[in-house]
Amino acid sequence: MAVKYAINPDRNKPWNDMPLFPIDKENYHNLEIYEALVESKAALARLQGRSATLSNQGVLISTISLQEAKASSAIENIFTTDDELYKAYSETDQKPIFGPPKEVLRYREALWQGHAYMKGKKEFDQGYLDLVYQTIKEANDSIRSPFSQIVIRQGGSELNTGQVIYTPPRGKGVLENQLSNLLEFLNDDQKYPVDPLMKMVMGHFQFEAIHPYRDGNGRTGRIFNIHYLTHIGLLDFPILFLSKFIIQNKDEYYGCLAGVSQRGDWKKWILYMLKAVELTSNDTYNKINEILSVKDEILEELQKNSSIRRPELLVEIIFTQPYTKVKHLTDKKAFAENTARNYLNELCDLQVLEKRTIEGHHYYLNLELYRILSN
Known part of the structure; x- marks a missing residue:
C-alpha cells in the first residue's frame, strides 16, 4: 500500500515542505503498531503505579533524573564518568563546575525547570521550549535565524563522514509555522484525537526534523518527551529513562529518523520509540524495586546493630x-x-x-x- 507522506528526497535542500500534522492514518494504522502501543502503555502504567507508592519520591527523582541527564548528553557525544558527575552533583558550596559534568547538570536543571514551568499550565507553548533550550545551552536566544545555514552531517570516521544527511527547514516564518502546528497537535485532543503516547512518538520526530534551535535540539526534544508524559498524566514525575535505550541503540535511532524523512517509513520509527518506552519503563520499575529493597535492608541493619x-x-x-x-x-x-x-x-x-x-x-x-x- 502506498504511503501518503511527502518525503524529503534532496538531503541538501531545506525541508520546508515537511508535512504538517495530522499525518494520514495509513502511516500508522496497523496491528503491529497497536499491539506495541498496548505493551508500552501497560509498562508505563506499571511504572506510574509503583512510583506513586513511594513515601519520598524525591529520592528516586534525584537519582534517576541524573542518569537520564548523563545518557541524553552522551547521545550528543558529551561524556562524563559516574564519579565525575556524582562528585559535581554532590557539591553544595557552589564551587564552579566545568566541562562535561557541567553540561550534564544543565540538562538535569532543564528537566526540572521545564517541569516546574508546566505546573498549572494547560498547554505547551513557545515559552516552554525556549526555557528548556536556554537552560541546556546557557543561552538567551530563541528560534534560529531564517538565514541559519544549519545542516546535519554524517558522524563517525567512515567513508561518508561529513556528508550532509539532512537539512532542516529554514526561512522567514517557516519554523514558527511548523512549531505552532506541532504544539497545536500535542495540545488539542479534540481536533487531533490521537492516542497520547502516539502523539509523543510522532511529536518527537517532528521536533527533531524542525530542528528549531541552533544547537541542543536533541536534548531539548528528549526532555520535551518526558514532560509531555507527565503533563498528560501518564507519569507523575519525569523519571522515565528513555535516553538509556537510545544511547544503546543510537544508530537505529538516527536510522529511523532518516527513514521517515527519506522514505516516509513511520512504522519503524513508531515501533522503535514504543519499544523504548516499554523497555525503559520496565528498567526504571526494576530500579525502583532494587533501591527500595536495599534501603529497607540497610535500615533494618542499623536499627538492630x-x-x-x-x-x-x-x-x-x-x-x-x-x-x-x-x-x-x-x-x-x-x-x-x-x-x-x-x-x-x-x-x-x-x-x-x-x-x-x-x-x-x-x-x-x-x-x-x-x-x-x-x-
Missing part, C-alpha cells in the same frame, strides 16, 4: 544521591557535624558506604545505590 539515632533520616539522606558529604547532613539540620561524620564513618565500617578523598575533600559513596544506577 548500630548506635545511630534517627536511622530512618540518615538512610533517606544517603539515598538522595550516590555521593554524600558531612555538609549534606548538617545543612539539613539533621545532625551536628561531629555526629554526622561519626555516623558516616560507621556506615563505612558496615560496608554501606565507601569513603573517598578527592582533592582533599571527603566523600562517602553509597555502594549499592551506585551499583543500581550504573547498571
Whole structure:
C-alpha cells in the first residue's frame, strides 16, 4: 500500500515542505503498531503505579533524573564518568563546575525547570521550549535565524563522514509555522484525537526534523518527551529513562529518523520509540524495586546493630544521591557535624558506604545505590 507522506528526497535542500500534522492514518494504522502501543502503555502504567507508592519520591527523582541527564548528553557525544558527575552533583558550596559534568547538570536543571514551568499550565507553548533550550545551552536566544545555514552531517570516521544527511527547514516564518502546528497537535485532543503516547512518538520526530534551535535540539526534544508524559498524566514525575535505550541503540535511532524523512517509513520509527518506552519503563520499575529493597535492608541493619539515632533520616539522606558529604547532613539540620561524620564513618565500617578523598575533600559513596544506577 502506498504511503501518503511527502518525503524529503534532496538531503541538501531545506525541508520546508515537511508535512504538517495530522499525518494520514495509513502511516500508522496497523496491528503491529497497536499491539506495541498496548505493551508500552501497560509498562508505563506499571511504572506510574509503583512510583506513586513511594513515601519520598524525591529520592528516586534525584537519582534517576541524573542518569537520564548523563545518557541524553552522551547521545550528543558529551561524556562524563559516574564519579565525575556524582562528585559535581554532590557539591553544595557552589564551587564552579566545568566541562562535561557541567553540561550534564544543565540538562538535569532543564528537566526540572521545564517541569516546574508546566505546573498549572494547560498547554505547551513557545515559552516552554525556549526555557528548556536556554537552560541546556546557557543561552538567551530563541528560534534560529531564517538565514541559519544549519545542516546535519554524517558522524563517525567512515567513508561518508561529513556528508550532509539532512537539512532542516529554514526561512522567514517557516519554523514558527511548523512549531505552532506541532504544539497545536500535542495540545488539542479534540481536533487531533490521537492516542497520547502516539502523539509523543510522532511529536518527537517532528521536533527533531524542525530542528528549531541552533544547537541542543536533541536534548531539548528528549526532555520535551518526558514532560509531555507527565503533563498528560501518564507519569507523575519525569523519571522515565528513555535516553538509556537510545544511547544503546543510537544508530537505529538516527536510522529511523532518516527513514521517515527519506522514505516516509513511520512504522519503524513508531515501533522503535514504543519499544523504548516499554523497555525503559520496565528498567526504571526494576530500579525502583532494587533501591527500595536495599534501603529497607540497610535500615533494618542499623536499627538492630548500630548506635545511630534517627536511622530512618540518615538512610533517606544517603539515598538522595550516590555521593554524600558531612555538609549534606548538617545543612539539613539533621545532625551536628561531629555526629554526622561519626555516623558516616560507621556506615563505612558496615560496608554501606565507601569513603573517598578527592582533592582533599571527603566523600562517602553509597555502594549499592551506585551499583543500581550504573547498571
